[in-house]
Amino acid sequence: MNTALNLAIWLPLAGAVLIALLPSAERLARWIALVASGLVLGLAVGLALSFDRQAPAAQPQFITHLDWIRQLGASYFVGLDGLSLPLFVLNALLVFLAVLVSWKTQQRTRAYFALLLVVETAVAGVFSSWDLFLFFLFWELELAPMYLLIGIWGGERREYAAMKFILYTVGGSAFMLVGILLLYFNSPVKTFDMVAMGSQPYVGSLAGLIWLLVFVGFAVKVPIFPLHTWLPDAHTEAPTAISVLLAGILLKMGGYALLRVNFGLLPGATRQFATLLAVLAVVNIVYGALVAMRQSDLKRLIANSSISHMGYVILGASAAVAGGAAGAMAMQGAIFQMFSHGIITGLLFVMVGLVYDRAHTRQISALGGLAARMPFVAVGFVMAALASLGLPGMAGFAAEFLVFAGTFPVYGVATILAIGTIVLTAGYMLWLVERVFFGPQRPEWARLPDASRLEALTVAAFLIVIIGVGVYPRILGDILAPTAATLAARLAS
Amino acid sequence: MAAQAWIIAALPLLAFLIIAAGARRSPLLSAWLTILAIGAAALVSLIVFGQVTGGTRVEQSYTWLPLGTGQPFLVGFQVDSLTATMLVVVSSVSLLVQIYSLGYMAGDPGFARYFAFMALFTFSMLGLVLANNLLALYIFWELVGLCSYLLIGHWHERPSAAAAAKKAFIVTRFGDFGFLAGILFLYWHANTLQISELAQKVAAGQIPESALTVGMLLIFCGAAGKSAQFPLHAWLPDAMEGPTPVSALIHAATMVAAGVYLMARTFPLLEHAPVAMGVVASIGGFTAIFAATMGLVSTDIKRVLAYSTMSQLGYMMMAIGLGAMAAGMFHLVNHAFFKAMLFLCAGSVIHLVDTNEMPEMGGLGKERPLTFLAMTVGALSLAGIVPLSGFWSKDEILGAAVGSPILFGAALLTVFLTAAYMFRVIYLTFAGPHRGQVHDHGEPTSMALPLVVLLVPTVASGLIGIPALGSPIAAFLEPGGAPAAFNPVVAAISLLVALAGIGTATVLYSGGKMDRSHALQTSLAPIHTLLVNRYYVDHVYNWIAGGVVLGIAWMADNFDKYVIDGMVNGVGELAVGTGGWLRRAQTGQVQAYAWTLLIGVVALAALALLPLGLR
Secondary structure, eight states, X not given: OHHHHHHHHHHHHHHHHHHHXXXXXXXXXXXXXXXXXXXXXXXXXXXXXXXXXTSOTTSOEEEEEEEEEGGGTEXXXXXXXXXXHHHHHHHHHHHHHHHHHTTTOOTTHHHHHHHHHHHHHHHHHHHHBOBHHHHHHHHHHHHHHHHHHHHHHOOTTHHHHHHHHHHHXXXXXXXXXXXXXXHHHHXXXXXXXXHHHHHSOOOSTTHHHHHHHHHHHHHHHTTOTTSOTHHHHHHHXXXXXXXXXXXXXXXXXXXXXXXXXXIHHOHHHHXXXXXXXXXXXXXXXXXXXXXXXXXXXXXXXXXXHHHHHXXXXXXXXXXXXXXXXXXXXXXXXXXXXXXXXXXXXXXHHXXXXXXXXXXXXXXXXXXXXXXXXXXXXXXXXXXXXXXXXXXXXXHHHHHHHHHHHHHTTTSHHHHHHHXXXXXXXXXXHHHHHHHXXXXXXXXXXXXXXXXXXXXXXXXXXXXXXXXXXXXXXXXXXXHHHHHHHHHHHHHHO | OGGXXXXXXXXXXXXXXHHHHTGGGSHHHHHHHHHHHHHXXXXXXXXXXXXXXXXXXXXXXXXXXXXXXXXXXXXXXXXXXXXXXXXXXXXXXXXXXXXXXXXXXXTOTTHHHHHHHHHHHHHHHHHHHHBOBHHHHHHHHXXXXXXXXXXXXXXXXXXXXXXXXXXXXXXXXXXXXXXXXXXXXXXXXXXXXXXXXXXXXXXXXXSOHHHHHHHHHHHHHHXXXXXTXXXXXXXXXXXXXXXXXXXHIIIIISGGGXXXXXXXXXXXXXXXXXXXXXXXXXXXXXXXXXXXXXXXXXXXXXXXHHHHHHHHHHHHHHHHHTTOHHHHHHHHHHHHHHHHHHHHHHHHHHHHHSOOBGGXXXXXXXXXXXXXXXXXXXXXXXXXXXXXXXXXXXXXXXXXXXXXXXXHHHHXXXXXXXXXXXXXXXXXXXXXXXXXXXXXXXOOXXXXXXXXXXXXXXHHGGGGGOGGGTOHHHHHHSXXXXXXXXXXXXXXXXXXXXXXXXXXXXXXXXXXXXXXXXXXXXXXXXXXXXXXXXXXXXXXXXXXXXXXXXXXXXXXXXXXXIIIHHHHHHHHHHHHHHTGGGGGTOOSOHHHHXXXXXHHHHHHHHHHHHHHHHO
């Protein structure tokens, strides 16, 4: 299975190279992308199925550990644990679905699908790297193709959005790089091996500074208030499939890195900053929901709801420092929420894309009464909205429940504010549904076609995962629980 | 059979799934699938009920979510007397409402969708009463809320229906915020969410009373939202935008009673928290009279019944708060049957005149003698006239309130108001001449049959609680508890008060005349205005939602746009301005950037691979 992991990481890049080598393969490109991402999805599911749920959670599985830059202590070290496996699968799933969503792309298809595959390799690498140096390289590899995907295939203000995205993330990366280097040079173990670094964490005087430096890099990605304003612009201007990936997996890179690097390598400093994290999380949750409420653009609304929902990840993470049953629960909730938010917000952006493709507007006030003309799109949209507002039976509820339950005894007030926000979420989501889909039919939208068969299948795939995980959360919980408990216990000790 | 009681909920779920998977293309097939599944569920419920009366008890739990440390979160089902009672009530009323819907919804473009959602609702409601722990109960609790949302908004082209659906979901969710917090609060005090284990720990004194009080008050928030208790009541009258059979099943007989059921289910906890009990009783008593007054002035027949439902749910809450859990449940059962029937009667009338407005009705007894009969019997039962079912349960609640003069007074005044507004409805609808258009297309059997069937429990379901027969329901629900004694004085007083209410309505509205009531309205104009505007509670809510919350949201949005992004853009422009020479590099061509980046990536990759080659 170790080969399977390496294959899953590098296959998309190979696909991208293949597309680049076939100069006139505009139509073939999408098939290559479909096959490559489909294979990766198959491999990822295979890895998930063969993941040993009973093994000690402190060690990654499916390890490949090769010498690389021995002088630096950097190696090619990849593997998966209960934290990274769900996100690794999520990446494979969402890229595959993103290929389906972009099936009709006409503009520069070769470049588009090639870049999409590069993103897949980069993100897969981020989630599976156990070497900090390798991790950083994969992290940076994601930026350029994403910048181009927004900047070339985006909407009207794509250049502004793409530039904002790249400046924010490159700026964040600069902080992160300084932090990583400081950590490396001060660490008792002169290595980038994160297993070794985690087992002998650096506790020196610079720990707090390093923590903050890398935190800024990850906080941009999550995004955490006040570093979040690139997100609504990037989401709004990006093409549908790219919004799916942005919300679905790129934000998770931030949350994942926070848990892997800050929490895993600097547990002492994490304890110091936990309350700050909890405060920022609540600001994200409440502020994101409030801002979402006032948006007149469909995509901006969903983008701001993402900010709110990612706050739950941070909230759960912050409470994990308490250790014990509550800490483990909160940590499990944080990881669970990353998966849930990825798949749910992915679907929301697909649905918005379906509306936009037909109506050519994202202005909520211009829409209305669409349910009569597009019943399937309406049903899909309503279900995505319900999932987003945390309806039981769907993936979001299991995650939010764990976060609330775990955080409650640690940060009571923060939890109450977070639970209270479910009312706001219901408010803006149902108000959105009402304004777009309900009410009398409008003559200008009387000829909109409903979802095509391919679109319906894509939506169904999202819904199957959302409901499957929601009804039977053990499917994730069995994988997450031991890792979450180990992470939380290490933080608390 | 009781050991497989989950089948009862699974049957309607199966119907929903089959309809969603494709049967929806045939509306009639969808309807019959729903009816058959719910019919089967009703049958199994009866069998299970029989077994439970024979002493069978079942409890099964399954892991829902494993945790890294400690016991996993469980979900499961149980069958005891309370569950068995609810199973029979829910499945039988649902079955009758579905049959009625065959006729009522005929020709509706959303016919298949309607039945699919009805099946989903029935599944969720049966799941709710089967749930053996607070987490599972909450899951189904939210699902019934979802179905309520979907069915209130059945006619989604109507803006008022869409708005009412949203309002119902959000207002009840406000209560659920408390419910969820209460669940977590109890969890961290008792380390379990199993209701039976919670009850054991409470009985053993392992949970401090203060914690129990806070936890139960929070859980009551959820119950108050679902059961439309003040101040979370505002959604229920608007929910009447849904099709009338939906109002009968969800917004009268079953879902809205879920709040009462929740308090009955957690009664072993509640009874150890006297402060929480006091709050439950007070809110219930207040809602009873508060809602009844609004029922006096509404001209919409369904809204009058909705206010009545709120008021009666208040009665049940009051009973539970007073410690008379069995009396509350007894009234819940009776109310479910007669209120479902009253709503179906209203539907039959609305079918005839195409309006909910009673001033445009009048004289409909001629066209619908059966409806007239059923509605009158239902009204008498609701008013609490001996020997109909409502008399027995209402009396038991009044008897329980004897010790607290204020609540007793409120309850007695509510008896008067109830009788008055119900007979106002009867007179305005059926007496006198036609005041509006009548479009008689005849009434299908599917609509008449459920009325006839529901007449039976409306008359006779009181038998299950008659003290002279040993109060069977009390003995069933609370074995070993002291059976409520029949209090002839209370019974006589409440009968007289109810008759006075009927008399008042007769004086004002007999013969379907409205001139005397108009005169009264004019002389009491301020009070009438207050009641018609529902005590301005909705105004306050609209102001909070539209003014305060959206106002704060407006501030947050502008802060985001102008302060945070303003700084970002300012910094950007500053950089661009000072670094003018950099502009030559910024060709504005993304393709150019692309090449630059590509070269950079290749260089990086080469650098990264270099050591491998050197080795």
